[in-house]
Every structure is written in C-alpha cells, then in structure tokens.
Amino acid sequence: MKNWQRIKQDQNLKEKFFVREKVFDGIRSFFKNDGFHEVETPLMVKHPGTEPYLEVFETELINDEQKRKQAFLLTSPEYAMKKLIAGGIGNIFQICKSFRNGEGLSEKHNPEFTILEWYRVNADYKNIMSDFENLLWYLHTTIHQTEDKFLTYQGKKYDISAPFIRMTVAEAFKKYIGIKKQDLLSVEALKEVALKKGYQVDKNTDWESVYNQLFLNEIESKLAELNRPVIIYDYPASQAALSKRKKNDPDFAERFEVYLAGIELGNAFSELTDAVEQKKRFEEELDLRKTLGKTEYGLDEDYISALKQGIPETGGIAVGVDRLIMLMADVADINDIIFFPAHEVFSS
C-alpha cells in the first residue's frame, strides 16, 4: 500500500507527516533568530562532490543548439555555500534536496533526501557542536511544547540537554575496542585486532575498510545503546577531505559526526581554507573515483579560486533533515515520514 492510501485509511497518520513542516519551521526560526540568512543554491550542478564512494545522478543540460553538457544532481550544496562564504555573505543556512545514487534503500536512506547545511563564519567545529545541541533542543521544546529534557524515541528516553557526550574517534576505539591511539592509523595493528575478533582480513584489506568495519560493528552499535546524543570528533585526516587538520596533531582533522539512538544525524567540519591543500585532496579523491569505477567529472576550479582569494575561518555541517523528522515524529522508518519514498515511486 502507498503512503497516500495509508493516509486515506487512517487520517491520524497525517500528524506524523506534518512533523516535517514543523521541523522546517523550527529550523528556519532557530537560525533566523540567530541572524543567519537562508540561501538557495542550484540542485543541478556541473561539479558534484568529489567524495570517492558516493555515486551521483547524471543528466544533461541541452541548449537551444542541441549542444549537450554533462550535468549532475548535487550530493550536497557545500561548494556553492562556501563560495558565498568566500564572497563575504556571512552566516548562512539552507534546506534543500540532495541526491545520492547506489546507496540502496533502507529505513534510514532515500536516494533523494532533505539536507540542512549551515556555515558560521569566524568559527570552528566546536561552535557547530554547540549550534547542533541548541538546534536539537529548540526543535524538541517547540515541536513537543515541553521543557522536559527527555526526548522519547521508540520507547526509549534520551536526555538531549547540552552538552552531549563528546568522544574523539581515538577515545572511542580505545574505549570500545581497546586500540591505542598510536595504533589507530596502522593498517597492520587494526587488521590484527580485526582478525582476533573473527573478521575477514587478508593482504588486500586496506586501512579504510577495516577501520570502517570495526567502527560500524564495535562502536556505532554501542553508541546506539547510550541514552544521550553522542558527538564523535577528530577523525583520521584521510577521513576528512574538506576539513582542517588539527594544528597540534595533524594526523587528525577537525571533523565530527553526531549520533542519537544509533542514527547518524550530521557531519561537520572546521572548513579547510587552504586552496593548495584542497586541490590536492580533490585530485586524490577524483583519482580514487576513477579507480573505483565511479562516474568521472572534473574538479570545481571556481571553488579552488574562491579559497585562493581567501575565506574566513568557518565551521559548517550537513544534517539529514528526514532523520531529524523521524526523531521528532517518533518514527523508526524514513519511508513513513516521506510522502512518496523512492521505493513507492519506482515500484511497478
């Protein structure tokens, strides 16, 4: 049965779907109260993100002489928004659609999803952590009309008052797997631990896959059991292509992710402002895309030139709005808060 048919059958379902507009309203008033401007940037772009493992939706722009240009649906509005930051526009936010292909459909993924990004100038990722804490609190208290610090989600209570639990990636690997920080970046050390735990590793297993598999199995599942939101921060630099390295610890970068009830809600950085370093990382990523057989495209030189001309120190984040809606509506499946999820649209 399709969602519109379900709504017809049970009018109470409307209320779950209308949480979406409440979340939109809440986000807008939260940022506008703080002096942010809302912007709108293109969904159809020439240069989508260079993230090596993301697959894109490709299309064509056809002009009146039937000339065709490769075009893509964006994977995130990040580049355009940071160009505006370089232009001196100040603090901004945007709510828009983003598109990721080949991720598979699940109760937490729809290939077309709603993303919230905000950028705060003269700030870093620590400021964004506070912004996120304040935003979640604001949405909870306004939408649920309460001052109760507990948010109930799927029968469990979460204390969402600030500050959230904050843990570095290295601390999480130490706490949940017993891996010391000096071993975290060693592929051999990680493989040894993984092998002992019964994972499949061989000589071809690379650092990235064993690191992520350990994180997904041994850490992410434990974070889901905590009764507070968790901020995991300071990622290995290779896992943070758009973020600034830590000054006193350059193997790690100023990136964080925030989780609640096992759901990843957002991914944030102290934005990389070094044009030379950024270009190098883009080129490495585009090379890796080629190796992985992903759709190929060029890098956004306009973005590099924006960085070259100077961009203020900025903190920024991408948040999955559909997942915020799931939390606020107390719904376990993303397909139950999207009127027309992809599996319905594309079912026969």
Add this chain to the structure above:
Amino acid sequence: MSKLKAGNIKKGTYVLYNNKPHLVTKAQFVSPGKGSAFTRTKLQDINSGSTLDFVFKSHDSVEEVDVESKEMQFLYNMGDEVVFMDPRSYEQINVPVRLMDGKEKFLVAEISVYIQFYQEKAIGVSLPPKIKMLVTEAEDAVAGDRQNAGKKPVTMETGLIVQAPLFVKKGETLLVDTATGEYVSRAN
C-alpha cells in the same frame, strides 16, 4: 556448501556465522559515502533463535548453508507447536511456533506451506504470498466514520483481524496478503 559475496546476501538466505547456521532476517547494502561498501545484516541463530547485528564488508566471502525446502500441509496448532504433514509420506512433524514468526494466524485448514530443513531439523516456514480466508465476524458498516475512510476491522476464521472495505460481509472469502496482513480482494 557454497561461498557467497556478502554484498549478495539477501533476506531469507541461510549463512554460517561463527560456525553456526544463521538465517539472514535483514540485509541492507550500505555505502556510507565516507567509505567503501558494506552490508548491514541481522542474523538469527537457527538453533537458539537469538539475533545479532553484523556489518560485512561487501566483498567478504560468506558460506551459504544448504537448506532443503519441502512442501507440507498444515494439520493443527497446539499453541507452542504447529503440526504439519508431508502429503506424500504422511509423515508428521512438530514445528516450534516461533518459526512462524507471528504468521500462525494465516494457517487456515489444510494450507500448503514450504518448510525449510537444515540437517533434518525444521528451521523456517514460508507461506504463500496470498491466501484465501473466510470472514467469520463482520459488523455492518457504520456510515460517517471518516477516520477510517472506507475500512472496518473484520475477523477471519483463524482469529486474524483484517482491515477490509465496508462492503465485506460475514461468510465471504477474502484474499489476504501474508506479508502485510492487508486485504487484497474478495475471493468468492
């Protein structure tokens, strides 16, 4: 036994995990964007019934368990066990009700199902996607109930309650979807 790439694991596959046979009750391809592809699974231990979550690298190699599937006929439900019969040999087997996974209310008289066996032990039951069931209780439609826009609960011969259109009456036969428990059509 045959090897399988973790990326090809589907719900309903039987695999060896930690040397024990498990049923895959959920399998999702995840490509987290930040890293390579993984397959997130929920695995149920065939013997103990306990479940666990595990994330495979999509190119991990997994051993598929050989499972035999046999057509059997439903005889009766004893509460904690359900009794089926092989229509060829007339041999009867008792299946723990937990293997029905909450679907025991679809067991109408003499229905044929497929039962999966591992080393001669029943480990799962598959129902046909749609089955015919008799309506044993249905109230007359209450006009003006707009909350439920054209549906009412009716009770089927097994005690199952189905949301059916207002025109459905006691004594009719309906086609019911066994995956969702939803009304499909009248079957008279």
